[in-house]
Amino acid sequence: MAASTDTGADFRTRLQGWLPKLVLSPSLAVMVIFVYGFIAFTIYLSFTDSRMLPSYGWVGWQNYDRLFRIREWDIAITNLAIFASLYIAISTVIGLSLAIFLDQKIRGEGILRPIFLYPMALSFIVTGTAWKWFLDPAIGIENTMHLWGWESFTFDWIKDREMAIYTVVIAAVWQSSGFVMAMFLAGLRGIDNEILKAAQIDGASNWNLYRRIILPQLRPAFLSAFVILSHLAIKSYDLVIALTGGGPGNATALPATFMYSYTFTRNQMGIGASSAVIMLMTIAAIMVPYLYAELKEKK
Amino acid sequence: MAVASSDTAIRTSRITRAFIYLFLLLFALFYLLPFGIMLVNSLKPLSEITGGNMIALPREWTIEPWLSAWSTAQIGVQPTGLRPYFINSLMMAIPAVILSTVVGALNGYVLTKWRFRGDTIIFGMLLFSCFIPFQIVLIPMARILGILQIAGTTPGLIMVHFVYGIGFTTLYFRNYYAAFPTELVRAAQIDGAGFFQIFWRIMLPSSGPIIAVSFIWQFTNIWNDFLFGASFASGDAAPMTVALNNLVNSSTGVREYNVHFAGAIMAAAPTLLVYIVAGRYFVRGLMAGSVKG
Numbered sequence: 187m188a189a190s191t192d193t194g195a196d197f198r199t200r201l202q203g204w205l206p207k208l209v210l211s212p213s214l215a216v217m218v219i220f221v222y223g224f225i226a227f228t229i230y231l232s233f234t235d236s237r238m239l240p241s242y243g244w245v246g247w248q249n250y251d252r253l254f255r256i257r258e259w260d261i262a263i264t265n266l267a268i269f270a271s272l273y274i275a276i277s278t279v280i281g282l283s284l285a286i287f288l289d290q291k292i293r294g295e296g297i298l299r300p301i302f303l304y305p306m307a308l309s310f311i312v313t314g315t316a317w318k319w320f321l322d323p324a325i326g327i328e329n330t331m332h333l334w335g336w337e338s339f340t341f342d343w344i345k346d347r348e349m350a351i352y353t354v355v356i357a358a359v360w361q362s363s364g365f366v367m368a369m370f371l372a373g374l375r376g377i378d379n380e381i382l383k384a385a386q387i388d389g390a391s392n393w394n395l396y397r398r399i400i401l402p403q404l405r406p407a408f409l410s411a412f413v414i415l416s417h418l419a420i421k422s423y424d425l426v427i428a429l430t431g432g433g434p435g436n437a438t439a440l441p442a443t444f445m446y447s448y449t450f451t452r453n454q455m456g457i458g459a460s461s462a463v464i465m466l467m468t469i470a471a472i473m474v475p476y477l478y479a480e481l482k483e484k485k
Numbered sequence: 486m487a488v489a490s491s492d493t494a495i496r497t498s499r500i501t502r503a504f505i506y507l508f509l510l511l512f513a514l515f516y517l518l519p520f521g522i523m524l525v526n527s528l529k530p531l532s533e534i535t536g537g538n539m540i541a542l543p544r545e546w547t548i549e550p551w552l553s554a555w556s557t558a559q560i561g562v563q564p565t566g567l568r569p570y571f572i573n574s575l576m577m578a579i580p581a582v583i584l585s586t587v588v589g590a591l592n593g594y595v596l597t598k599w600r601f602r603g604d605t606i607i608f609g610m611l612l613f614s615c616f617i618p619f620q621i622v623l624i625p626m627a628r629i630l631g632i633l634q635i636a637g638t639t640p641g642l643i644m645v646h647f648v649y650g651i652g653f654t655t656l657y658f659r660n661y662y663a664a665f666p667t668e669l670v671r672a673a674q675i676d677g678a679g680f681f682q683i684f685w686r687i688m689l690p691s692s693g694p695i696i697a698v699s700f701i702w703q704f705t706n707i708w709n710d711f712l713f714g715a716s717f718a719s720g721d722a723a724p725m726t727v728a729l730n731n732l733v734n735s736s737t738g739v740r741e742y743n744v745h746f747a748g749a750i751m752a753a754a755p756t757l758l759v760y761i762v763a764g765r766y767f768v769r770g771l772m773a774g775s776v777k778g
Contacts, residue, residue: 202679202680205679205680205681206595206599206601206680207595207601209591209592209595209680210591210592210595210596210607212588213588213592213611213651213655214607216648216651217610217611217614217651217652220622220626220648220649221610221613221614221617221622221649222610223625224621224622224625224626225617225621225622227624227625228621228622228624228625231624240624240628280512283508284509284512287505287508287509288509290497290502290505292505292506292509298509298513300760300761300764301513301516301517302512302513302516303760303764303767303768304516304520304757304760305516305520306767307705307753307756307757307759307760307767308520308709308753308756308757309708309709309711309726309729309752309753309756310709310711311709311711311726311729311730311749311752312729312749312750312752312753313519315523315729315733315745315746315749316519316520316523316746316749317519318733319523319742319745319746320518320519320522320539325534325535325539325742326539329538329539330538330539330540333537333538334538360515360516360519364516368768392497417616420618421618421619421620423620423711423712424711424712424726427711427715427730428711428730428733428734431734441620442618442620442712445620445623446620446623446712446716449623449624450716455624458624459624461620462618462620462621462623462624463621465618465620465621466617466618466620466621469616469617469618470613473613473616474613477609477612477613477616478609481605481608481609481612
């Protein structure tokens with residue numbers, strides 16, 4: 187009898203020892219299948235002759251070879267380069283300026299901050315709907331300026347093949363710059379005031395305070411903003427769909443819209459898969475070193 | 486000359502301060518205008534939009550566009566309004582948010598209080614999954630949903646959002662629990678408390694703020710999702726964002742801008758409401774997703 191309670195207790199202790207791993211294992215299984223397994227499957231498909239449905243005829247690098255000869259892909263990656271660099275640069279400049287100005291003991295900060303940040307709560311489809319119309323020359327800003335008597339005012343970028351991609355930048359900056367502001371503001375609030383006072387006693391000007399002491403301390407915020415914004419830029423899909431539908435023509439196509447249309451509407455799954463792999467590689471090149479550094483630091 | 490404030494080191498002159506206020510107010514206007522004007526124009530008859538000034542207040546106020554967007558507007562082929570799709574989104578978001586938060590809480594608990602060899606690698610794998618472009622999983626996911634016979638249904642979308650939400654929720658709870666004193670857990674263990682008992686009695690009671698962050702952030706992401714909705718649930722099971730896009734970009738008939746605006750505000754309302762009620766947690770969620778907690 188004593189022996190059986192002993193093994194009972196023993197079993198319970200061992201179960202307790204295994205329980206944490208047991209609880210974690212379903213998530214791990216889900217990750218292995220739905221993230222890493224799926225990634226492997228898509229990579230595999232990118233080397234096959236898949237059309238409307240996955241098929242398993244091996245074609246080597248042919249899809250990649252063809253992908254980089256397709257004009258629309260060329261447009262999509264050029265657009266992504268323009269969009270991502272402007273989006274990141276402008277959002278950072280606006281976000282940082284707003285944060286620095288808000289940090290000057292501003293009256294009404296409690297009202298201004300949520301106003302700057304609320305677009306982040308909206309869906310890109312809503313943002314796209316609002317800006318699509320706002321930028322429409324027939325009824326939006328251009329029309330309003332004409333009605334106010336500024337007859338020569340034109341702002342028809344959204345209809346212009348050359349300029350349409352910049353309207354995507356405007357709407358995306360509108361949506362995310364408040365978020366960048368919040369990140370920088372958190373960084374600014376974490377800076378020790380004593381150092382600043384000491385520097386000031388030594389005769390440093392405001393400009394030098396910011397340039398020499400404050401901005402260097404915001405390095406982690408700069409890095410996070412860059413990583414998050416570039417990740418958002420590469421994934422951008424909804425905003426383009428809602429704002430321009432990829433048009434005029436395919437002037438605002440991005441890799442994400444390209445992947446979708448080749449995979450699901452043009453039945454070129456092999457090409458679609460190879461474009462998705464390129465997207466993943468681009469994001470991985472930014473995220474993996476960042477996450478590695480973050481995790482290592484934490485230990 | 487300089488206006489000194491007592492507890493900040495930066496001093497600014499009157500002119501600089503005037504410039505700062507002007508700058509901030511201009512940007513407040515920039516953020517408010519598109520949405521504000523959309524709101525005003527959703528209360529106008531169509532003729533006032535196409536023939537008038539978008540900045541002007543309605544001469545004739547009407548809620549007709551709102552009624553139309555909610556219950557009679559043409560979405561796809563059916564004149565159902567957005568109501569059924571709004572309900573779809575709720576039915577999709579609520580279970581997915583709860584499931585992913587529960588699993589994330591348990592994962593975070595294990596990864597901080599029951600550490601074992603290789604747990605950082607597992608966390609790293611989970612973390613990377615937050616940042617993959619979802620295009621890379623669209624094709625196999627469509628296959629799996631087909632095999633499970635839940636393609637094009639709300640349960641299918643719940644599964645997708647649950648699966649790709651775990652990474653973020655685990656991140657939130659791990660960062661939060663990392664700051665929680667491990668000694669308390671060890672002491673309870675010595676007193677004979679088991680794995681779930683400790684979680685239930687010790688961890689959970691102090692997890693209020695991070696549960697709020699997880700709920701709010703997951704809800705916002707899932708409600709606002711378009712890619713998965715458009716890929717896996719067109720037709721009757723479509724979520725609100727997909728239905729709104731169909732409404733706005735349908736090419737047939739007269740473009741009823743006022744109805745589009747009313748619909749867009751309806752699609753924005755739940756997440757905006759969450760933001761207004763619990764903006765503090767919303768900001769914390771943003772931070773947790775970017776900077777380490």
